[in-house]
Amino acid sequence: MKPEDDPWLRNSQTNAEHLYREIRSLVSLTSPIRENRPIITKYQDFWNKAKHITALFKELKPLAKSDRDLLWNKFNALCLDVKEKQKAEYGILESLSQQHLGEIMKLANLAQLPRGTPAPEIHELRERGQTLKNAGDMLGRFKHAMIAKHKKACFDKIQEIRKTHNAAWDSINAVKPMQQTGTKFRAKKNLEANYERYKKAASALENFKIGRDHLRNFLISCNDPEKTAKAKIQLAETEARIKDIEEGIRKLGKWIADDEQNLKEQ
Structure with a gap:
């Protein structure tokens, strides 16, 4: 009987x-078409198919046993081939991933x-923050060439350190208002002390000039x-003392001007 005459054979x-x-269409997917993806997703199209x-194989009925066995063996061979290819690539990837x-x-x-150390200075925290950013950027750049457990280890480590950085910044920001208040208080105290020093130095200068x-x-x-001879020695010493006092007054004047400016800005 011809197949076309038998519904079972025909189907x-x-x-x-x-x-x-x-x-046959699966054969075209045995080479990865997602080269820049992790091993699992590189062959995703193949495994979906x-x-x-x-x-x-479960749904299509009827199907002659001889045809089924032949087709299944061909299909199974393709799957085994891709599994071996993935396994080999995984070994290479794992070594590369370990380096990353x-x-x-x-x-x-x-x-x-x-x-166990005091809170870092702002400049140090910024430098370490940039280093952490570089680590995150590197993870983003190499993630497709890393296995899952290595990516997770890096991600968790970066997140853990980022939390400590955030806590340090919170601590610094919380202290800033108090620091500003303390700075203003110190500037006022310095200004008052320098006013007094300036006054005494000016009086001493006047006496030495006399x-x-x-x-x-x-x-x-x-x-x-x-x-x-003695008077000349004394005069030279007096001249030197006057010069020192004038230099001190010049410095005091600068410090006073700086403190006055700082107080205006706060």
């Missing part, structure tokens, strides 16, 4: 041809704040060589 042949076409074909893991963890550890004038007048009228 069986139709189902076998359908499966054959599906398996394979799942569909597996369902067809080490590089990212090294950066993350550099970004970690020392334990003394210098007396010495100069004495030297004009003195005829005693010994007294003249």
Whole structure:
């Protein structure tokens, strides 16, 4: 009897041809078409199609046993081939992933704040924050070339360190208002003290200048060589002292101006 004369044979042949076409289309998916994806998703199209074909083997009836065995063996061989390919690629990937893991963890550890130490200075926290950002950027760049457990380890480490950074920033921001108040208070105290120092220095300068004038007048009228020599030494010392006081007054004037400006800005 010809197949076309037997409904069972006719349907069986139709189902076998359908499966054959599906398996032939699966062959084109044995090479990854998602090269820049993780191993699992690189062959996602293949395995999605394979799942569909597996369902067809269960659903398509009737199907001659000889056709079924032949088609199943061909289909199974394709699946085994892709599994082996994935396994080989996974081995290579795991080695490469381990290298990326080490590089990212090294950066993350550099970004970690020392334990049991006072809160870091702002500039240090910024530097470590940039290092942590670099670690995150590296993870984003290499994630398609890393296995899941390595990616998770890096992600968890970065998140853990980021929490400590956020806590440090919160601490710094909470202290800022108090620091500003303290800075203003210190500026006022410094200003008051420098006003007093300036006043005393100006008075001392005036006294030394008076003394210098007396010495100069004495030297004009003195005829005693010994007294003249002593007066000249004293005059030189007075001149040096005047110079020191004038330099001190200049510095005090600058400090006072700076403190006055700081108070205006706060």
